[in-house]
Amino acid sequence: MxxxxxxxxxxxxxxxxxxxxxxxxxxxxxxxxxxxxxxxxxxxxxxxxxxxxxxxxxxxxxxxxxxxAKRLPDSVYESVSKRCRTLSGVDTDEVILYSLYKLFKRPIFESELRNSGVMRPVGTRADEEAVSDTKKLLRKEGNIVPSDNAYIPSKDYPEEFGEILADIVLDCTDAKHLVLTTKQTKLF
The missing domain is CATH 1.10.10 (Arc Repressor Mutant, subunit A)
Structure with a gap:
């Protein structure tokens, strides 16, 4: 937004x-x-x-x-998109919609999807009551309320969402160096 x-x-x-x-x-x-x-x-x-x-x-x-002096941090839309685009074997546009839906706990507007790089229709159109509630929330928080359609995911991606969220948190807190990247296969 x-x-x-x-x-x-x-x-x-x-x-x-x-x-x-x-x-x-x-x-x-x-x-x-x-x-x-x-x-x-x-x-x-x-x-x-x-x-x-x-x-x-x-x-x-x-x-x-x-x-x-330095680049501004990515918006939440850019961060989610960047992480989702690294996944393989899934429809990344659907995963972006699912991730934003889980993060914001509300339907996601087309303009938000475009901010995330999704340029095609994904998910299922949200019902009017949910859209109305979302618009009230955005208006109350001082955001410009979009007039385009809002969507909810049609599939669940809980594992992918967990990976994406973990990656964003590690990146924001500059803690990637604390993650174990290999597994020991032999005991010495």
Whole structure:
């Protein structure tokens, strides 16, 4: 789901490009895109992104130039898609739908599936009551509510979901080095 407040960091990194920009230049570019906040809000947001290590600040008096320092983390849609695409022997689009459905505990909209790289119809269309409840939840949480169809999985993939979830958690916590990757076959 696109939510302007939650997606601002990605817009900022895209707008800064590899050369970076001053606060006033960035503010003007964001205003052209329809993102208008007070310059102090933008300054605070840039400072927070710098503190998190996503941006670097260069002092070029009288301005401060912000430059992307590292890639932003993947969205949940990108993470699930990336992990599902590594599986073999299953319909990855169906596994993506199943994984998102299990994570969010609600029907998944077409726009969410597209964000995950699914470009064809999968699963079963959700009933109107479930879609209505989902829209109420999204609206309540401040998300933009999609008007497209929502789907639920038609098959279960509990083993694949477990692998995907474990892989995402290990990746987010930078703990992959703790996983045993081989099994000992002989005792010494």
């Amino acid at each position: 696109f939510s302007p407040e939650k997606d601002l960091s990605r817009k900022i990194v895209e707008t800064l490009g590899k050369d970076g920009m001053s606060i006033s230049s960035l503010d003007k570019e964001l205003a052209k895109m329809g993102i208008k906040d007070h310059r102090l809000v933008l300054t605070g947001y840039l400072r927070a992104m710098t503190d998190l290590g996503y941006l670097k600040m260069r002092d070029v008096p009288p301005a401060k130039i912000y430059v992307p």
